[in-house]
Amino acid sequence: MTSSLRVLGIDPGLTRCGVGVVDVDRSRRGTLVHVGVIRSSPDAEIGDRLAIVAAGIREVIAEYRPDAVAVERVFAQQNTHTVMGTAQASGVALLIAAESGLPAATHTPSEVKAAVTGYGSADKRQVQAMIARILRLDAPPQPADAADALAIALCHAWRRGGAVATQGALTPAQRAWAAAERVART
Template identity: 60%
Template sequence: MRVMGVDPGLTRCGVGVVEGVPGAPLSLVHVSVVRTAPDEDVALRLLGIERGIEALMDELCPEVVAVERVFAQHNVSTVMGTAQAAGLAMVAAARRGLPVAMHTPSEAKAAITGNGRADKAQVTSMVTRLLRLDAPPRPADAADALALAICHVWRGGGQARLAAARGPTVPGQAGPTQAEINAARIAEAQKAARSRSRGGFPR
């Protein structure tokens, strides 16, 4: 599975692509940051982010896009820019027929470090270790994007296997229930936790 993680931002939009499956070492495909100038018109900045993300999607051909779920913050202008960038990533994915997954920051942190309240240094350290990188990805937006991608490979695997086991969805046929999806996610998280306690990868 090739997953593109997007850490949305108006000034720096992190993009990280990893490849692998649950239970096996992951490999880094790409990591970068799409930047825009703070003094530029907002519409032009959004255009620049859109073009940057779309160019990377066309070049790297991800199978799924994982985007950070945006929550309200005290700084309204910051959260607005973040939400706008997240929307651009989702539209770019939809335009190419790619599924989009939303993960909260705490979900990504828990998947990577085992602690949903881990700080950026801890996340960066674990991303570097898991992808066997020679140096930590910089800036933090790049590491966060990779963390989102890794999170989806590990946590999205159970949901994908559940959907595959139930077969293709057809009109009039119900897909997996939310309870089934949650059960699959919990099982994946438990496997990951047991594996981390043994110093390995999720099984």
């Protein structure tokens, strides 16, 4: 039995809010605990949609009792049509983490992509594929928001653990990617 860190990753959103829980052990090995998507209808009132997101996150925290929460950071530069709703959902996620007494952090999309694929501009399909490999899943998590939530959780656990990429050293993701490529070639 090694002590592990349990992280809840949240990909904030109103229509789809990804939630993923992973355990990461001291050797940086990640294991899937839970993954899901909280959905709310675009026809509902904004307050009711945020309440659905809040209830869903509280439920995951109550059931899986993470040690920390990581939320993807939202930028104003992104798609302005949905960015305000995404920012509001991220605020709700950070509020619930704080009210649950859990440490919370935000990570940028490029930090998350770099952590799991070794490449800050990776596309959604690459992230999904790497998440499946890192967590030893039979298939990539669906939809992309679910994979993103797991990627955010892994990014947080690895960064928190001091797994900062240095020249000449591989990040855990780069090692996993290299291993996966070796497997794919055999």
